[in-house]
Amino acid sequence: MNPDELLQKYAAGERDFCLADLSGVNLSGANLTAADLTHANLENATLSRATLSRAALGGANLRGAELVRADLRRADLSGADLIAADMRVANLSLADLIGADLRVANLSLAELMGTDLIGADLSGANLSLADLRGANLSGANLSLANLNHTHLYQADLTETNLHDANLQRVLYNEYTKFPEDFDPIEAGAYLIAPHTSLAGMDLSQAYLHKVNLHKSNLSGADLSKADLSWADLSEVNLSGANLRGANLSFANMAGTNLSGVNLNGANLTGVKNLYQANLKGANLSAAIMPDGAIFN
Numbered sequence: 001m002n003p004d005e006l007l008q009k010y011a012a013g014e015r016d017f018c019l020a021d022l023s024g025v026n027l028s029g030a031n032l033t034a035a036d037l038t039h040a041n042l043e044n045a046t047l048s049r050a051t052l053s054r055a056a057l058g059g060a061n062l063r064g065a066e067l068v069r070a071d072l073r074r075a076d077l078s079g080a081d082l083i084a085a086d087m088r089v090a091n092l093s094l095a096d097l098i099g100a101d102l103r104v105a106n107l108s109l110a111e112l113m114g115t116d117l118i119g120a121d122l123s124g125a126n127l128s129l130a131d132l133r134g135a136n137l138s139g140a141n142l143s144l145a146n147l148n149h150t151h152l153y154q155a156d157l158t159e160t161n162l163h164d165a166n167l168q169r170v171l172y173n174e175y176t177k178f179p180e181d182f183d184p185i186e187a188g189a190y191l192i193a194p195h196t197s198l199a200g201m202d203l204s205q206a207y208l209h210k211v212n213l214h215k216s217n218l219s220g221a222d223l224s225k226a227d228l229s230w231a232d233l234s235e236v237n238l239s240g241a242n243l244r245g246a247n248l249s250f251a252n253m254a255g256t257n258l259s260g261v262n263l264n265g266a267n268l269t270g271v272k273n274l275y276q277a278n279l280k281g282a283n284l285s286a287a288i289m290p291d292g293a294i295f296n
Helices: 003-011
Strands: none
């Protein structure tokens, strides 16, 4: 089936494309919402920016497919062959990828919030900067995978194979579940939770929206261009930290130690209790203050 024929049938209301041979076709930007492509052959197909939300792709062959920025929210990809697929910046939130084969797939910057990856094979996959908040990775194979800068808040990695996986600068919280006897801190991950120590750590450009860091030690940390909007930073030690260009809008900074902090160009709009914080020696040049004024 050629792409024009497929799109004409879809426009006419047809949704059943089970077992269709679409190998190598170009469906970039196509709208195939809720299409049934179960066991279809889409090997090496181009589906960049395609809308496939709620599509049925169980058991489909998507080996080597290009899915850059594709919308796959709530799609069924269980048992699909996604070996070496390019899924950069794709949205796979709440998708079903149970038992999918994602070996050496590129999922950099992908959204995988609440995604079901039970038993999936992600060995050698690139998941750098991906958002895996609330994802279920129990029993998955992540050996040799790159999870650098990945967000794993509330993720379930029980019985996951993390052999030789790169977890440098991974962000997780007290609700993240790791395999028994696995030490995420030793692997280079950062615990984002109250009363934790992240002194001197590199958290530049980190997504820390609404996190609770109450009474934590972040002295000397690099938080330049980090998103700390609505975060609880009450009684946090940020002395000497770099918050240049950071987004601190509506954060709680009651009792926060900001002595010697670089807040150049930081957004402090709506910050609660800023003037109760210790700002001795802080650099507020070009910062947007709580009232919206720019500090000179």
